[in-house]
Amino acid sequence: MPKFVPLGNEALAQGALDAGLSGMYSYPGTPSTEIMEYIRLAPDAAERRVHREWSANEKTALEAALGMSYAGKRAMVAMKHVGLNVAADPFINAAFTGANGGLLVVVADDPSMHSSQNEQDSRTYGRFAFIPVVEPSNQQEAYNLPFYAFELSEKYSVPVMVRLTTRLSHSRADIERGDAIPENALKLPADLTRFVLMPAVSRQRYTRLLGLQSDFEAEAERSFLTRYEDGDNNSLGIIACGIAYNYLRENYPAGCPYPVLKIGQYPLPKRLVERLVEENEAILVLEEGAPLVEDMLRGYPFDAGSIHGRLDGTLPRTGELNPTLVARALGLEAGSRTFDVPEDVIAARPPKLCDGCPHGDTFLALNEALEPYSKGRVFSDIGCYTLGVLPPYNAVNSCVDMGASITMAKGAADAGLTPTVAVIGDSTFTHSGITGLLDAVNANSPLTVIIMDNLATAMTGGQPAPGGGHLEGIVQGVGVPAEHIRLITPLPRQHDTNVAVMREELAHEGVSVIIARRECIETAKRRRRSAS
Amino acid sequence: MKYDMILCGVGGQGVLSIAAVIGVAAVDNGLHLKQAEVHGLSQRGGAVESHLRLSDQPIYSDLIPAGSADMLLSMEPMETLRYVPFLSGEGTIVADNNPFVNIPNYPDLGTIITTLERYPRVVLVDAEGIATEMRAKRSSNMVLLGAASVFMPLSPESLEAAIGTIFGRKGEAVIEQNVAALRQGRAVAQAQTG
Numbered sequence: 001m002p003k004f005v006p007l008g009n010e011a012l013a014q015g016a017l018d019a020g021l022s023g024m025y026s027y028p029g030t031p032s033t034e035i036m037e038y039i040r041l042a043p044d045a046a047e048r049r050v051h052r053e054w055s056a057n058e059k060t061a062l063e064a065a066l067g068m069s070y071a072g073k074r075a076m077v078a079m080k081h082v083g084l085n086v087a088a089d090p091f092i093n094a095a096f097t098g099a100n101g102g103l104l105v106v107v108a109d110d111p112s113m114h115s116s117q118n119e120q121d122s123r124t125y126g127r128f129a130f131i132p133v134v135e136p137s138n139q140q141e142a143y144n145l146p147f148y149a150f151e152l153s154e155k156y157s158v159p160v161m162v163r164l165t166t167r168l169s170h171s172r173a174d175i176e177r178g179d180a181i182p183e184n185a186l187k188l189p190a191d192l193t194r195f196v197l198m199p200a201v202s203r204q205r206y207t208r209l210l211g212l213q214s215d216f217e218a219e220a221e222r223s224f225l226t227r228y229e230d231g232d233n234n235s236l237g238i239i240a241c242g243i244a245y246n247y248l249r250e251n252y253p254a255g256c257p258y259p260v261l262k263i264g265q266y267p268l269p270k271r272l273v274e275r276l277v278e279e280n281e282a283i284l285v286l287e288e289g290a291p292l293v294e295d296m297l298r299g300y301p302f303d304a305g306s307i308h309g310r311l312d313g314t315l316p317r318t319g320e321l322n323p324t325l326v327a328r329a330l331g332l333e334a335g336s337r338t339f340d341v342p343e344d345v346i347a348a349r350p351p352k353l354c355d356g357c358p359h360g361d362t363f364l365a366l367n368e369a370l371e372p373y374s375k376g377r378v379f380s381d382i383g384c385y386t387l388g389v390l391p392p393y394n395a396v397n398s399c400v401d402m403g404a405s406i407t408m409a410k411g412a413a414d415a416g417l418t419p420t421v422a423v424i425g426d427s428t429f430t431h432s433g434i435t436g437l438l439d440a441v442n443a444n445s446p447l448t449v450i451i452m453d454n455l456a457t458a459m460t461g462g463q464p465a466p467g468g469g470h471l472e473g474i475v476q477g478v479g480v481p482a483e484h485i486r487l488i489t490p491l492p493r494q495h496d497t498n499v500a501v502m503r504e505e506l507a508h509e510g511v512s513v514i515i516a517r518r519e520c521i522e523t524a525k526r527r528r529r530s531a532s
Numbered sequence: 533m534k535y536d537m538i539l540c541g542v543g544g545q546g547v548l549s550i551a552a553v554i555g556v557a558a559v560d561n562g563l564h565l566k567q568a569e570v571h572g573l574s575q576r577g578g579a580v581e582s583h584l585r586l587s588d589q590p591i592y593s594d595l596i597p598a599g600s601a602d603m604l605l606s607m608e609p610m611e612t613l614r615y616v617p618f619l620s621g622e623g624t625i626v627a628d629n630n631p632f633v634n635i636p637n638y639p640d641l642g643t644i645i646t647t648l649e650r651y652p653r654v655v656l657v658d659a660e661g662i663a664t665e666m667r668a669k670r671s672s673n674m675v676l677l678g679a680a681s682v683f684m685p686l687s688p689e690s691l692e693a694a695i696g697t698i699f700g701r702k703g704e705a706v707i708e709q710n711v712a713a714l715r716q717g718r719a720v721a722q723a724q725t726g
Contacts, residue, residue, distance in 0.1 A: 007569070345643050
């Protein structure tokens with residue numbers, strides 16, 4: 001077998017393919033994107049005709065995966081952490097219906113917010129839904145995991161959450177592949193009413209789910225992702241969750257002197273945790289993300305001060321862990337740093353819109369069109385164009401969640417702020433903007449929506465745009481009058497025309513939509529290169 | 533054997549291509565490898581870094597601890613300084629001396645270069661100039677890798693073979709151009725370090 005050096009995301013993707021995956025669903029979002037990208041391009045996925053189209057958003061993706069599971073096949077859905085907020089409704093309810101074919105919900109968290117608007121910890125969601133959560137600590141475990149997790153899902157007929165974090169998702173390592181197993185045959189659930197969550201069914205399903213919790217704990221104790229490693233020094237016992245285990249071992253190449261409980265599956269392996277607490281004087285909890293396990297161990301109000309981690313300042317309360325922070329928490333000297341750097345010769349280098357990006361031309365026109373009005377009227381959204389907040393544009397005043405530009409602008413317009421502008425990308429619009437636009441149309445809110453249509457989901461690498469080229473039809477179907485649907489081309493030579501169109505629509509006391517359409521400069525370049 | 537490298541530069545400069553070539557060469561040599569990359573927002577012209585670790589033993593952390601990198605390989609002089617805290621006391625810096633100015637407050641280049649030259653083991657290379665002279669402007673990252681190869685535990689032959697693997701789909705001419713850039717970078721660094 002050829003050498004395989006995948007990203008953590010790619011290892012998980014190949015593992016899922018080898019473990020009999022039939023359908024993969026996803027909406028792109030850093031750091032989860034490469035899971036679907038890999039499966040889209042994988043020759044074995046093409047040969048087997050694994051279903052692998054991008055979805056309009058995470059909710060539609062998760063529901064489709066649940067449908068494939070209903071039909072008896074193994075399905076996986078992947079998203080970034082905030083995507084699970086969008087998909088929270090089917091996620092929680094899928095725990096009630098249960099799975100039929102194995103169902104894995106992969107969520108990639110982004111501690112330190114490298115490319116995200118918050119740093120929520122998805123393990124909390126797993127606990128909220130009462131389902132097993134598995135968390136690989138390295139690329140090999142990520143590859144091996146789907147074989148195990150699909151079986152776990154089918155054994156208990158529950159969805160299983162796979163939790164990744166940025167550092168594993170985006171780091172490569174050399175790993176070994178196993179033998180592929182065949183896909184499941186089509187097979188409907190034996191009980192054809194259990195997916196009907198009306199109250200009588202739901203109550204039964206809830207009782208069943210809660211009754212499985214002790215089985216799930218026992219599974220976490222036996223899991224290949226969990227390990228109790230004895231140590232001679234009982235002054236401290238260490239819980240290392242997921243990737244944090246690597247940072248611990250990095251500091252003890254010859255083996256850790258303290259007993260270590262490596263945790264890769266939840267609900268917590270209760271008996272192993274109890275053993276660690278009983279046998280050691282103090283506990284240090286190392287976990288990437290929120291202090292979830294640490295908080296559970298503390299036990300208000302009888303905390304004797306023997307639990308250490310992010311909550312008592314032994315580790316930083318927020319952000320990603322690394323081997324240096326873990327060394328400090330263990331009282332070790334990290335590295336042999338001898339070099340100082342004068343800080344005044346280093347300037348921050350934030351990301352920016354690419355040279356020739358169509359969004360830049362739209363922002364320049366919008367700024368000029370808004371010159372007669374006071375500042376603070378532009379609600380924006382999630383995408384490359386969020387960078388419009390930075391100089392030289394200083395053009396937007398909000399970025400909250402997918403689709404919030406239109407709805408927040410509507411609320412501000414309803415409050416009397418006119419004119420109000422929403423700036424949203426084409427992919428974000430089809431993800432979560434259409435329903436908000438319908439609200440605005442129904443209320444006839446005075447609102448100008450600019451859809452920056454670069455014909456791609458650009459921020460995550462130029463995936464196809466779900467609204468591809470027919471946004472006018474969607475907007476008109478929602479009820480925006482044809483005369484207030486305007487198409488402009490964001491180019492420097494069109495600047496004056498574009499400013500004039502924007503001024504006209506800003507003056508209109510109802511809903512207008514301006515579609516600023518020009519292909520993303522990066523996808524255009526790539527298309528030209530592959531054509532030549 | 534254990535060799536830790538920080539690769540850095542600005543999004544779009546080809547930092548990940550350097551990492552890919554080293555990665556293939558390492559695995560071909562039977563070494564273990566871990567390589568953390570930056571994806572997403574920062575790739576839009578922001579500062580990017582990659583932690584690359586090679587070892588004949590299993591590697592735990594995907595990230596290199598502060599103060600312990602053997603090599604800091606940088607496509608850009610100011611970015612080099614940003615990552616110096618990762619370098620060990622015995623570590624080597626190999627950096628392109630051409631600034632990539634895409635911010636209005638880029639510091640004085642003379643001060644940056646003087647600061648860099650104060651470190652004990654530093655090789656500054658005009659990789660961009662060398663690549664341009666070879667009419668292979670896009671290969672300046674391979675010039676830099678060639679310069680760094682003087683210090684790395686991988687043979688020039690295995691790096692050249694890895695270039696063949698990584699750029700294979702782009703055709704023979706691109707492979708040759710990048711191999712030539714690698715050799716030129718190596719020669720320049722050898723001349724500089726005696």
